[in-house]
Amino acid sequence: MRRILSILLENEPGALSRIVGLFSQRGYNIESLTVAKTDDETLSRITISTRGDERVLEQITKQVNKLVDVLKVRELTERPNVEREIVLVKMLAENNEQREEIKRCSDIFRGQIIDVTAKIYTVQLLGTSEKVEAFIDVMRENGNIIETVRSGVVGIGRGDKALKP
Amino acid sequence: MEKEETPMLSGAQMVVKSLEELGVKYLFGYPGGAVLDIYDALFEHQAIEHILVRHEQAAVHAADGYARATGDVGSVLVTSGPGATNTITGIATAYMDSIPLVVLSGQVPTTVIGEDAFQETDMVGCSRPIVKHSFLVKRAEDIPEAIAKAYYIARTGRPGPVVVDLPKDIVNPLIKAPYNLPKDINIRSYKPSSKGHPRQIKKAVELLCNAKRPVLYTGGGIISADASTELTSLAEKLNIPVTNTLMGLGGISGVHPQFVGMLGMHGTYEANKVMHNADLIFAVGARFDDRVTNNVKKFCPNATIVHVDVDPTSISKTIQAHVPVVGGAKRVLQQVLDLIERADIDNDKDEMAKWWSQIDQWREVDSLGYKKSPEQIMPQQVIECLYEVTNGDAYVTSDVGQHQMFAAMYYPFKKPRQWINSGGLGTMGFGLPAAMGVKLAFPDSYVACVTGDGSIQMNIQELATCLQYGIPVKIININNSSLGMVKQWQSMFYDGRHSHSYMDSLPDFVKLAEAYGHVGMRVSDPAELKDVMEKAFAMKDKLVFLDINVDPTAHVYPMQIKGGKIDDMVLATKDGENK
Ligand SMILES: Cc1ncc(C[n+]2csc(CCOP(=O)(O)OP(=O)(O)O)c2C)c(N)n1
Ligand SMILES: [Mg+2]
Numbered sequence: 001m002r003r004i005l006s007i008l009l010e011n012e013p014g015a016l017s018r019i020v021g022l023f024s025q026r027g028y029n030i031e032s033l034t035v036a037k038t039d040d041e042t043l044s045r046i047t048i049s050t051r052g053d054e055r056v057l058e059q060i061t062k063q064v065n066k067l068v069d070v071l072k073v074r075e076l077t078e079r080p081n082v083e084r085e086i087v088l089v090k091m092l093a094e095n096n097e098q099r100e101e102i103k104r105c106s107d108i109f110r111g112q113i114i115d116v117t118a119k120i121y122t123v124q125l126l127g128t129s130e131k132v133e134a135f136i137d138v139m140r141e142n143g144n145i146i147e148t149v150r151s152g153v154v155g156i157g158r159g160d161k162a163l164k165p
Numbered sequence: 166m167e168k169e170e171t172p173m174l175s176g177a178q179m180v181v182k183s184l185e186e187l188g189v190k191y192l193f194g195y196p197g198g199a200v201l202d203i204y205d206a207l208f209e210h211q212a213i214e215h216i217l218v219r220h221e222q223a224a225v226h227a228a229d230g231y232a233r234a235t236g237d238v239g240s241v242l243v244t245s246g247p248g249a250t251n252t253i254t255g256i257a258t259a260y261m262d263s264i265p266l267v268v269l270s271g272q273v274p275t276t277v278i279g280e281d282a283f284q285e286t287d288m289v290g291c292s293r294p295i296v297k298h299s300f301l302v303k304r305a306e307d308i309p310e311a312i313a314k315a316y317y318i319a320r321t322g323r324p325g326p327v328v329v330d331l332p333k334d335i336v337n338p339l340i341k342a343p344y345n346l347p348k349d350i351n352i353r354s355y356k357p358s359s360k361g362h363p364r365q366i367k368k369a370v371e372l373l374c375n376a377k378r379p380v381l382y383t384g385g386g387i388i389s390a391d392a393s394t395e396l397t398s399l400a401e402k403l404n405i406p407v408t409n410t411l412m413g414l415g416g417i418s419g420v421h422p423q424f425v426g427m428l429g430m431h432g433t434y435e436a437n438k439v440m441h442n443a444d445l446i447f448a449v450g451a452r453f454d455d456r457v458t459n460n461v462k463k464f465c466p467n468a469t470i471v472h473v474d475v476d477p478t479s480i481s482k483t484i485q486a487h488v489p490v491v492g493g494a495k496r497v498l499q500q501v502l503d504l505i506e507r508a509d510i511d512n513d514k515d516e517m518a519k520w521w522s523q524i525d526q527w528r529e530v531d532s533l534g535y536k537k538s539p540e541q542i543m544p545q546q547v548i549e550c551l552y553e554v555t556n557g558d559a560y561v562t563s564d565v566g567q568h569q570m571f572a573a574m575y576y577p578f579k580k581p582r583q584w585i586n587s588g589g590l591g592t593m594g595f596g597l598p599a600a601m602g603v604k605l606a607f608p609d610s611y612v613a614c615v616t617g618d619g620s621i622q623m624n625i626q627e628l629a630t631c632l633q634y635g636i637p638v639k640i641i642n643i644n645n646s647s648l649g650m651v652k653q654w655q656s657m658f659y660d661g662r663h664s665h666s667y668m669d670s671l672p673d674f675v676k677l678a679e680a681y682g683h684v685g686m687r688v689s690d691p692a693e694l695k696d697v698m699e700k701a702f703a704m705k706d707k708l709v710f711l712d713i714n715v716d717p718t719a720h721v722y723p724m725q726i727k728g729g730k731i732d733d734m735v736l737a738t739k740d741g742e743n744k
Pocket of ligand 2: 566617618619643644645646647648649
């Protein structure tokens with residue numbers, strides 16, 4: 001089962017490598033990982049998307065928590081939450097038919113064309129990971145993807161619950 | 166009155182001053198380019214005694230032995246590159262056994278980090294998976310705080326090794342900065358808890374007092390938390406049997422009538438039987454590792470499990486706990502005892518008597534029995550003799566192999582911290598340097614290093630260190646001319662194909678000891694064993710290397726059958742054959 005972990009940790013050199021090292025050392029997988037400082041610049045927040053059953057998740061959470069740099073760990077998927085991911089998709093748009101198709105699909109998915117050249121359209125799409133995947137699937141079927149880049153998922157709990165020190 | 170001024174010191178001086186203020190007595194180390202300035206600051210320094218080892222691995226093991234024997238943090242200083250990488254095995258050893266250490270490593274100047282400079286290694290990176298935490302210090306004024314935090318982190322919570330990497334430019338003797346050693350350490354992301362949750366304590370106590378066949382299964386956590394008194398009180402109060410892991414020996418006295426022996430792979434028959442038949446396993450500071458459980462799928466099917474540990478990751482990692490209790494062993498056991506006292510709870514003494522009569526039947530199997538011979542010394546006999554000659558009061562360090570298991574099984578440790586071995590990593594070469602650390606801490610106590618012909622050669626160079634600093638440990642070399650434990654497995658599981666487990670061309674250990682300036686003795690005749698051992702221990706101020714030729718075919722029994730239940734074991738018969 002897919003799970004999303006939110007980690008609040010010291011914004012210090014080496015802190016990220018300890019998290020990543022822990023995952024590889026203990027054989028946990030990482031589907032995506034995002035990291036950046038928070039509004040409080042002394043802290044970083046990591047969102048990791050991983051897979052595992054209840055037991056594995058419990059171990060991961062405890063292991064991450066044990067790292068000296070880590071202040072808080074939450075399994076986001078335990079509670080109501082919102083998650084978002086960005087994907088940028090670069091596609092061949094050499095003729096009108098292709099351009100129309102890209103435009104039509106990105107409208108349906110509420111994407112935006114953010115870069116245009118004579119032969120290339122680049123679309124930006126924001127949404128849940130499922131939506132991002134569905135969009136990529138559709139574009140793949142159209143057969144004109146040149147490259148894609150995904151941000152990895154970020155997430156936040158709904159309501160007044162917050163991950164604070 | 167004038168306010169005390171913040172002194173201006175160089176980074177090198179700060180290192181030494183911080184160690185001194187933190188109460189470091191012994192610093193085990195080895196110099197080199199990156200730490201020359203620190204060594205210069207140490208020169209003629211009185212408060213800290215520096216012990217120059219002959220290999221950096223030994224520096225870590227020596228500091229580790231010191232830490233295990235005293236409960237204090239062990240301290241190490243090495244240079245960058247090879248000096249730092251040589252410590253890795255030692256750090257991993259301490260990490261696996263949760264031993265508090267601080268390893269100070271030199272580093273190339275911050276200005277060239279990342280350029281593959283001479284003797285540059287990413288020490289923080291290399292050691293990352295085997296440290297509790299690490300620091301790369303980038304400014305001289307940050308040195309005292311980093312070192313103070315390192316000591317704090319090493320000894321609190323679940324103890325462990327901490328690395329402090331010190332680039333050469335920040336310890337420059339010409340550059341002074343304000344020196345401030347923080348008195349109170351407060352790390353917002355690190356708050357180890359020691360007290361158990363009262364609700365969990367209540368559940369645990371109810372289970373414990375209502376159980377018909379309970380067992381206290383305890384490990385190294387009892388030793389590191391100094392919870393031996395509490396454990397013994399609890400066991401006595403409720404008349405419950407106690408079994409210890411390899412790391413937990415001495416947690417309750419080895420001669421206590423309620424002690425049923427070590428459990429696990431080479432546990433006693435009764436210890437493994439008690440575990441398998443228990444209806445309640447009360448685990449404290451032990452981690453259900455694979456050398457204990459055998460096949461986890463068949464592990465103690467009828468037991469409810471209460472698991473007390475200071476480290477939540479140890480709980481339900483391999484075996485699901487029914488009642489997890491996060492907290493330090495000492496604190497939690499006090500809480501348990503308090504509650505029993507306060508609520509005036511007791512268990513059913515008739516049920517306990519029934520349980521004990523069952524246990525006594527298992528004990529009759531005498532699973533540690535072995536046959537002596539008039540011609541050859543048996544390894545078990547060496548340990549029993551050591552126990553007798555030292556009145557059971559020695560600190561015993563060991564290496565890894567058959568001799569280690571024999572020492573664990575045949576020397577009943579009366580007190581915590583008396584038994585010092587690499588249980589988690591199983592590091593050959595640990596014994597001698599660890600013994601040095603112990604002997605420095607307790608110069609008036611017997612310190613014996615039980616070792617093997619294979620293991621002793623992994624750090625034999627430390628005989629020179631022992632001479633230089635006058636560290637008269639006794640080396641008990643159980644010489645079977647082979648990598649005995651490897652050979653045993655090959656005999657049992659590989660049709661006797663002894664692939665590379667023989668030690669041809671062993672050195673003459675007696676002459677070798679003499680060449681290093683020590684005393685060497687050899688014994689092969691069982692009739693002479695005790696006399697020779699007494700002679701060795703009578704030489705209080707001498708390191709004696711006792712080379713004891715033993716029966717090379719001896720096996721360690723009992724031994725669990727791989728893939729089986731915890732109590733599926735091969736036993737030795739009285740004539741030495743397998744049952
Ligand atoms: C550094 C290291 N290398 C290899 C091993 C694997 N190993 C475990 S026991 C053993 C044999 C030890 O031989 P010896 O020290 O003579 O002890 P004995 O078993 O003969 O008593 C070996 C090679 C180990 N534990 N540590
Ligand atoms: Mg041997």
